[in-house]
Amino acid sequence: MSIVLFEALGMPLLIIPILAAIWPVIDTGHTTVNIAGDLNGTTIVAKRTNDLDDKIFNTKNIKLNTEIKDVF
Amino acid sequence: MKRWLKLPLYTQIAIGGLLGIILGIILGDNAKYLEPFGTLFIRLLQMLIIPLVITSILAGILKMKDAKSVGKVGGGFLFYLVITSLIASTIGVIIALILKPGKGMESILDHGETVESEEFNFVDHFLSWVPSNIFEALGNMDMLPIIIFTVIIGLVMISLGVEKVPMTTNIINESANIMLKLTEYIIKLAPYGILALLANLIGTFGSDMLTAVFNFVIADSIALAIILLLVYPILLKLTTGLNPIQFYKNIYPSMLFAFTTSTSSATIPISLQVSKKNLGISEKTAGFTIPFGATVNYGWFRGSDWCHFCFCSKFIWDRYYIGVNFEICFIRFSFIHWSSWGSRSWHSHVHCAF
Numbered sequence: 001m002s003i004v005l006f007e008a009l010g011m012p013l014l015i016i017p018i019l020a021a022i023w024p025v026i027d028t029g030h031t032t033v034n035i036a037g038d039l040n041g042t043t044i045v046a047k048r049t050n051d052l053d054d055k056i057f058n059t060k061n062i063k064l065n066t067e068i069k070d071v072f
Numbered sequence: 073m074k075r076w077l078k079l080p081l082y083t084q085i086a087i088g089g090l091l092g093i094i095l096g097i098i099l100g101d102n103a104k105y106l107e108p109f110g111t112l113f114i115r116l117l118q119m120l121i122i123p124l125v126i127t128s129i130l131a132g133i134l135k136m137k138d139a140k141s142v143g144k145v146g147g148g149f150l151f152y153l154v155i156t157s158l159i160a161s162t163i164g165v166i167i168a169l170i171l172k173p174g175k176g177m178e179s180i181l182d183h184g185e186t187v188e189s190e191e192f193n194f195v196d197h198f199l200s201w202v203p204s205n206i207f208e209a210l211g212n213m214d215m216l217p218i219i220i221f222t223v224i225i226g227l228v229m230i231s232l233g234v235e236k237v238p239m240t241t242n243i244i245n246e247s248a249n250i251m252l253k254l255t256e257y258i259i260k261l262a263p264y265g266i267l268a269l270l271a272n273l274i275g276t277f278g279s280d281m282l283t284a285v286f287n288f289v290i291a292d293s294i295a296l297a298i299i300l301l302l303v304y305p306i307l308l309k310l311t312t313g314l315n316p317i318q319f320y321k322n323i324y325p326s327m328l329f330a331f332t333t334s335t336s337s338a339t340i341p342i343s344l345q346v347s348k349k350n351l352g353i354s355e356k357t358a359g360f361t362i363p364f365g366a367t368v369n370y371g372w373f374r375g376s377d378w379c380h381f382c383f384c385s386k387f388i389w390d391r392y393y394i395g396v397n398f399e400i401c402f403i404r405f406s407f408i409h410w411s412s413w414g415s416r417s418w419h420s421h422v423h424c425a426f
Contacts, residue, residue, distance in 0.1 A: 026289060026292050026293075027334045028331050028332075028334045029292070029293060029296045029331075031330045031331070031335065031336055031339075032296075032300075032327050032331045033296050033299055034330075035330040035336060035339050035343065035366070036300060036304060036323060036326075036327055036330075037156055037304060037365070038343065038361065038362060038365030038366060039319075039323045039326060039346065039351070039362075040152075040304045040307065040308055040319070041361060042149070042347055042351075042353060042357060042358050042361040043308060043312065043314065043351055044148075044152060044307065044308060044311045044312055045145055045148040045149050045152065045357055045361060046347075046351070046354075046357040046358070047311070048148065049148070051354050051356055051357045052312075052352055052353050053353075054314075054352065056349070056351070056352025057314065057319075057322065057350075057351055057352045058315070058318060
């Protein structure tokens, strides 16, 4: 896809292998920001559709364990 | 050993990551022998994506009971994604114009390989979102057609009424729980997988490349920090009045896991847990938005990736001395932005290109 876009914008394709090389370094940050963004959006939508429990949201010092109980 | 297993997963991941970095520095090029373990972990995570996304989106939709709430939640979340990516692209362009990360890259660019390009048609691209053959979409892991099909099936089930399809509903809920449990087991391997991945990355990464692209990485990080520390908190405060600091305290397990694995889909089960237990959001909303958000990551729709693209472009413009101003940058990108949604991660395309 990026190849198509670069071509469409009339930009040199030489950059792609270089970006592929540094990608692992920047990908961590991007994934983190995207995940935080998803949760931010989920919070906003939930709050506005009355699907958010303020009491749980504002509880301090919660310890989340990784055991998954039935979610659905 | 017993003490190790008793440590919380996040501590284990942090220790594994640290050991991986140290091993990478010590082993250097030899760290490549650890790569298969990292690849195994990533393959296991990839194995989960399709069944996990399908079952949790369906289970989420079925919880909503009527199509109106699906539209409200889905539409609201889409609107949020659009707004944040537009803000992110603006930030990306501004920072790229100020910092000019492409400077000093000339020598590297001259040694790049040439890559083949292909034809692109916007209408065909939008049409490709609708799967003509769902099994073909599944086989190719085209996530957007798969999601569209899944949402349609979910809406049909709601319009039939969940009480008319009790067996299918039960199967979906049980499958969703099975997939989440399987994910939990695979995530237990994360400390070892991450150790191998980081050792390989550090060991085989050319330090020349890193110094050459240092400016680029710095500029990229600044843009990400602005999104994370300003854009998200302000949006949250303005639209809901909730405390952003409390929000970040609640979601840190998801962020830590995303940071160490770099895999959005692997973070789905963690984020579902975080939404339910820490944010107080029911699976009605989170069951839909979390898998959806994590999957459109593949679609280059996301704010931060968008801002990254602006960098790449500005970076090249600097190199080729093409005069460009903010408006041209922004308008052209906005146009391409819409057309690029739904295509697969540019990352995977880069690897196809080799």
